[in-house]
Amino acid sequence: MKKYGWFCLLLSLLVLSGCTCPLQKNVKGSSDLQMLTEEYPPVTFMKDGKVTGFVTDVVREIAARQGIRDNIRLTSWDEAYKTALSKPNVVLFSTERTEKREQLFRWVGPVGKNSAILYAKKGSGIRIDSLDDARKVAAIATTTDWFTEQNLKSKGFTNLKSSPLPVTNVRQLMKGEVQLAVFTDVTVPEIVKNAGYSMNDLEPVFTVSSTYFYIAMSRGTPDEIVRKWQSALDGLKADGTFEKIYRRYLPNADLADLLKK
Numbered sequence: 003m004k005k006y007g008w009f010c011l012l013l014s015l016l017v018l019s020g021c022t023c024p025l026q027k028n029v030k031g032s033s034d035l036q037m038l039t040e041e042y043p044p045v046t047f048m049k050d051g052k053v054t055g056f057v058t059d060v061v062r063e064i065a066a067r068q069g070i071r072d073n074i075r076l077t078s079w080d081e082a083y084k085t086a087l088s089k090p091n092v093v094l095f096s097t098e099r100t101e102k103r104e105q106l107f108r109w110v111g112p113v114g115k116n117s118a119i120l121y122a123k124k125g126s127g128i129r130i131d132s133l134d135d136a137r138k139v140a141a142i143a144t145t146t147d148w149f150t151e152q153n154l155k156s157k158g159f160t161n162l163k164s165s166p167l168p169v170t171n172v173r174q175l176m177k178g179e180v181q182l183a184v185f186t187d188v189t190v191p192e193i194v195k196n197a198g199y200s201m202n203d204l205e206p207v208f209t210v211s212s213t214y215f216y217i218a219m220s221r222g223t224p225d226e227i228v229r230k231w232q233s234a235l236d237g238l239k240a241d242g243t244f245e246k247i248y249r250r251y252l253p254n255a256d257l258a259d260l261l262k263k
Contacts, residue, residue, distance in 0.1 A: 034091050036085070039076055045058075045096050045114065056251040060235070063247065064235055064238065079166075092223070094107070094218040098149035098215050100149050108223055121182065122175075139161060142161055143184070150210070172204075173197055
C-alpha cells in the first residue's frame, strides 16, 4: 500500500508540474488553413516544381513559426479569390487592400508595396496626364478581378478589355488591340518577359495609384488565428527575417516605411 501511495503522489506531482509548463499549441483550426496564391512573380510563382516568391516565403515562415503545415497551392487568381470569399480558414496572398475589399477579408500585413501604372506601346505617342485622358482611349487591357481592374472600374472606367491572364494584356497592347494596359511596377518585368517581349517595348505613361498589399484571410477565420499571423509577421520584421527574404528577390527595394507598418 505504501508503494502504491507513493506512486499516486508522484504521478499527481508530475501532472501538476506539467500543467504549469507552457505548451506550443496551434489555435483550433489553424492546421486546417488553406493557403492559396497565383502566378505573380516575383511575389508568388512556381519554380522547379515549388511555389516560391518573396510573399510566398514570408507566408511559409509565418506558418513554420506557428508549427502549421505548409500546404501552399498555386492556382488561378479567379479560383483563389472566389474560394477565399466563400469558405472559412482560407489564406489568400498577396492581396491589395482596397476599399471594395476591406470588409470582404481579414488582413495581415502589409507584406509589400507597389504602384499601378498605365503602360503604352513604345513609340505610340500616347500621352496621359490624367485619368480623364485615359478614359478617352478606345481600350485599356486589364486582368480579370485584379485590384488594378477593380480600381479602374470603381472610378467609372467603361473602356476596359478584361482577360484572365496578364500576358494576354501585353500581347493585346503590342498588337494594337488596346491602347493602354495596366500593371504594377513590381510584377510587370516578368509578365512582359513571359509574354515574349521586353520592357523596352513598353513605356509608362501614368501612375494610377501607389498602395500596400497584404495577406488576406477569409471572414470565417477565427480572430485568434488572424492575430497570431499578424504577430508572427511583426516578429519577422523585427528580427530582420522579412528584409532578408524580400531582398533575395528585390535587392534594391526601399523597405524603410514597409518595415515600420
